[in-house]
Amino acid sequence: MIVSRIEARPDEDTVAAGPLVGRLLDGLPPEAVLTDPDVTASYAHDMASFCPAGAPAVVVLPRTVEQVQHVMRTATALRVPVVPQGARTGLSGAANATDGCIVLSLTRMDAILEINPVDRVAVVEPGVVNAALSRAAGEHGLSYPPDPSSWETCTIGGNIGTASGGLCCVKYGVTAEYVLGLDVVLADGRLMSTGRRTAKGVAGYDLTRLFVGSEGSLGIVVRAILALRPRPPRQLVLAAEFASGAAACDAVCRIMAGGHVPSLLELMDRTTVRAVNDMARMGLPESTEALLLAAFDTTDPAADLAALGALCEAAGATGVVPAEDAAESELLLQARRLSLVALEAVKGTTMIDDVCVPRSRLGELLDGVERIAEKYRLTIGVVAHAGDGNTHPTVCFDARDPEESRRARDSFDEIMALGLELGGTITGEHGVGVLKKEWLAREIGPVGMEMQRAVKQAFDPLNLLNPGKLF
Known part of the structure; x- marks a missing residue:
């Protein structure tokens, strides 16, 4: 039998009286402890601003492992919940504060401790920005x-907390495949190391993978050993226009069945293309129903793009335009990276789904999302990592309109249900957080939930770490 989880609720009188802040200051410098309500409020939520969030009692910004350990020992002594945060770019509310919590922001732990070209690993602190690591690795002829x-x-x-992906997943995989080892501060302040820095290693349970995607609910990552790869040649991008989403998805199936390994295979529907043009004046073709972006970073990308372009034409592409150089390629990639920001500008708020389906069912998902948009009278743009079936149907709505907000939530749930019906998952890379708690149980079932809770109980018996997330 699983022991019932203890709900961590700070004693409001204790916190109000000041012992929490005082004890934190025993091991943290004053500038690392923020208590001004106007300041702490700015740490209340991630990019999913419509998800519920509480008011933190304090925000702490440690710089060392020892300071993180002190925070967790203090939290355990006073039974105060702790919400770990990075840059708060998440899209599921996983970093949202709870009332009376300690927000543990790790952004000041931002050192790249080592890059080893022989072992092809980087050792970094959690606050290192993804692009900063990529550039630093590039100086050694490597890539992350x-x-x-x-x-x-x-x-x-x-990225580790949410097991994030990205545009290059179709060839290079996701974050979980690059995390070799971790240093983790547990709920009671103990420091644990997992994994290795060797190319191989199967000693014991794979606790490293357990922490990847755990959304800060099992421990605080304070150091990571990451695998690096040789830096590939500069990629070239191709844009293919299609008269329907089904035709674009047919092209994706032909490309993958043909054994091609593009470094990128992304899809933007008509709504997304127009939103990007409206926001950034990118000049993308608005006559298209679906725009497929493909890239190769091989020694002869032009030849690979030509072969891929022929498959797109066979699937019914109305236009195939390869980029002539790196500058044109980067412009197309920038358009894709702006997609979610552009869709948010349509109505002011977006609810971004993260449904991943088998590639062979991608067309069915796109058709289903279109029907759902019509049913709920909403603008829903779709951008997708088409090469791995990971779609981001993005519901645009006015959060000030209660009725439209209700329709947005209903459409969001219907899209997740559709994804499960097609043999997919409710989240490919954004995580569960607050947004998808109800759906996790539907996907993994009662036995799966029992085991998930058992793991949580083993690592965090007081339920102090990011309570209320995942389940």
């Missing part, structure tokens, strides 16, 4: 492939 759309601002710790 995972590249979420927010790579210029998101942190490695956040």
